[in-house]
Amino acid sequence: MKIFLTSVGLFLFSFAVHLIVWRYKLPKHHIKSLLVIFAIVFCLWVFGAIIYSWGLLETVHIGLFYGSMTLSYVITYSAIEADSPTLSLIRFLAEAKGNGRTVSEVSQFMAQRPFVRARLSALALSGLIREEGSRFIAVGPQPLSFRVILGFRKLYGPISRGG
Amino acid sequence: MSSFIGPIAAMVVNVLAQIILFRGRRGTQYFGSIIQAFLLGAVTLLIGEAFFISSSAAVSERLFLALAVNLPIYLGLSYCYFNFVQLGQTSIRLRIYSEIMAHAAGVMISEIEREYDEKGLTEVRLQRLRESGDVIERDGNHFIGRTRLLHIANVIFAAKHFLLRKKSEFD
Structure with a gap:
């Protein structure tokens, strides 16, 4: 329970910091900034864990869970940051509903991107x-x-x- | 005792199995190898966790650790691995960069534009989507077929709007 709550809590805290920073000003290098925010939060927590004498194995387990969640989020974020040509195309087709899109309409849409x-x-x-x-x-x-x-x-x- | 060995061992099995399966089939069934290797890793994890649970006095605590911590760790790492492999397979950015790296004198912009012709890439994408059933062509018009990619697209675009306050990188 301790590992679960600490890892999820750390992740949510990092996510909140990331949201606040993003609302204030979008960074130039999104992925680098994300990694820095999530790493700083973790390092600060590790510092606290050392002071309060948390077990090494428990700390590593939390690091693994937190790292797994963080990397998954960063990968997903990269898909959010840069448009996927395929997903853009899918949404463009969906917007036409029952009318569909001709090849020239698709080409015109993609040419704008x-x-x-x-x-x-x-x-x-x-x-x-x-x-x-x-x-x-x-x-x-x-x-x-x-x-x-x-x-x-x-x-x-x-x-x-x-x- | 805290055990983080389970998800790591499962990931090792996942990665090795995926490479062996993919190479053993001479580069065919890429997605099949990803899914089969993921399942093999999951079985490894379940066996490991079952062993720990059976040998532990605190069964409920151990079960919670297995389901709420180690399983999500494995799912997260597998997701990262899938994206890592996928990046090497389809990323335009990576392909362009490796080509530029391979030429000390650089690569002409016109050459890149010819090689990565946007119109050609659109045709390849449409073809791929038709083959997978995600897009259907009828009387010269293209429609949504299977809706799985549409759901993913809607989630991604909603997240983009929430995080970046825009609908497209080209806005």
């Missing part, structure tokens, strides 16, 4: 690439997160055209 250009801008905003004349150039070394994902992807072989 340049997803590829938006992803390039997001990469540039995160400082991973920069635009130089008519080219995009990678900046600095590949971040660890990308290396892990790309390395793991090799296990799956060539990937289909996606997005």
Whole structure:
């Protein structure tokens, strides 16, 4: 019960802090800011747990539960922050109800949402690439997160055209 | 004693089983391998928890720990793993970045736009949605078929409106 209540309480507290910050001002880097907020709350709690002599195993268990909830939320948030082309398309079709949408209407709708250009801008905003004349150039070394994902992807072989 | 080993062991089984199943089938049945591996991990978790419950004096406390803590931990980690693998499979951002990284001199914008032609991607998406039954084509018009994606879309868009006070990133 203690593990459950503490983990859920910590998560809800972090979520409340995140909501307050977001209402005050939207940060430039949403995911980074989210991770920082959730990490600070957890670190402060760990500090308290050490002072009040909580058991190590119990603390690790709470960390695992809290971490699992936090990462799940951050992943879901990334889908909230950036539009999914597929889900946007689904909603567009649903709005037409029984009339349906022709291919040209779908193309026109998607043309108003340049997803590829938006992803390039997001990469540039995160400082991973920069635009130089008519080219995009990678900046600095590949971040660890990308290396892990790309390395793991090799296990799956060539990937289909996606997005 | 607090036991967090159960969900970790279950995740190890989940990840290894998914890779083995996927590779063993030479890259086919991707979603099938995800679901089967998830179930294998869940069975591992249940066996582990049943063992702990049977050997524990405080049965109700142990049962609560298994259902309210360890099961959600496993579900959360599995959700993260699914998204991690999915990211490597379909993320446009990742594909573009890896291509730019692979060329020291960079990649021409026109080349990216040609490779990731928005119209072509829309056609691929529509095709995929038709194949999965999420979209139905009738007399040249497209309609919603299965409503599962629509429910997800509605939740995501409501959350976006609540958190970001806008309906689209292009608003």
